Amino acid sequence: MKELKIVNAEFFTSAQRLNDSPPPDKAEIAFLGRSNVGKSSLLNSLTKRKTLAKSSSTPGKTQLINYFDITFKDYSQSAEENHYARFVDLPGFGYAKVSKSLKKNWHQNLTDFLEQRPSLQIFVHLIDARHSTLDIDKNVDEFLNHIKRGDQIIINAFTKIDKLKQTDLQKLKREYPDGIFISNLKNKGISQLEKKIAIYLFGE
Numbered sequence: 001m002k003e004l005k006i007v008n009a010e011f012f013t014s015a016q017r018l019n020d021s022p023p024p025d026k027a028e029i030a031f032l033g034r035s036n037v038g039k040s041s042l043l044n045s046l047t048k049r050k051t052l053a054k055s056s057s058t059p060g061k062t063q064l065i066n067y068f069d070i071t072f073k074d075y076s077q078s079a080e081e082n083h084y085a086r087f088v089d090l091p092g093f094g095y096a097k098v099s100k101s102l103k104k105n106w107h108q109n110l111t112d113f114l115e116q117r118p119s120l121q122i123f124v125h126l127i128d129a130r131h132s133t134l135d136i137d138k139n140v141d142e143f144l145n146h147i148k149r150g151d152q153i154i155i156n157a158f159t160k161i162d163k164l165k166q167t168d169l170q171k172l173k174r175e176y177p178d179g180i181f182i183s184n185l186k187n188k189g190i191s192q193l194e195k196k197i198a199i200y201l202f203g204e
């Protein structure tokens with residue numbers, strides 16, 4: 001049984017769209033979801049680097065496709081083998097304070113990227129645990145299930161569970177038995193997500 005942990009994370013590069021993205025030469029994990037849901041914060045939690053991805057209480061903080069090089073170390077082996085992947089922090093869906101044409105442009109860039117990037121292996125769809133039934137998230141889920149290739153998986157990550165009552169959290173967990181339940185504030189669900197990503201990419 002492998003014991004994979006993230007041991008290093010570095011900013012690699014930013015892109016505006018698929019066309020100016022770096023060569024797809026590593027397995028990639030995309031973090032997507034509504035603006036302000038906690039995508040950049042989750043990336044920082046996973047990598048234990050508080051300021052690696054820029055997070056902000058103002059929605060619309062992440063405006064580019066940001067690539068981060070991630071190193072996993074396998075502690076189960078005496079040789080301590082390394083594995084490599086790339087995290088992709090994406091702009092949020094549904095950010096209202098930009099012009100209509102810019103919004104349309106972003107949307108096109110995002111959907112093209114999600115649909116056509118050959119190296120994408122995992123979609124981590126972040127959903128605010130307090131608002132788990134919004135139309136926009138249903139649309140994202142439908143879209144992802146529609147475009148998903150055989151070699152890809154979708155992980156539903158419910159964020160900000162520290163703001164949820166225990167009874168509501170238990171209900172949500174029953175509703176989504178395969179979900180991951182995250183608090184970046186309280187460091188909950190992070191190692192579970194790390195493990196799920198590592199097992200999918202590099203095996204048990």
Ligand SMILES: Nc1nc2c(ncn2[C@@H]2O[C@H](COP(=O)(O)OP(=O)(O)OP(=O)(O)O)[C@@H](O)[C@H]2O)c(=O)[nH]1
Binds near residue numbers: 058186
């Ligand atoms: N209470 C609580 N707040 C959180 C959590 N995760 C993120 N936040 C806060 O939510 C706000 C948005 O976080 P970001 O990580 O910037 O969200 P984002 O999804 O990257 O946002 P955009 O880049 O604008 O799309 C920040 O003020 C964070 O501190 C969490 O688990 N619990």
Ligand SMILES: [Mg+2]
Binds near residue numbers: 039040089090091
């Ligand atoms: Mg962000």
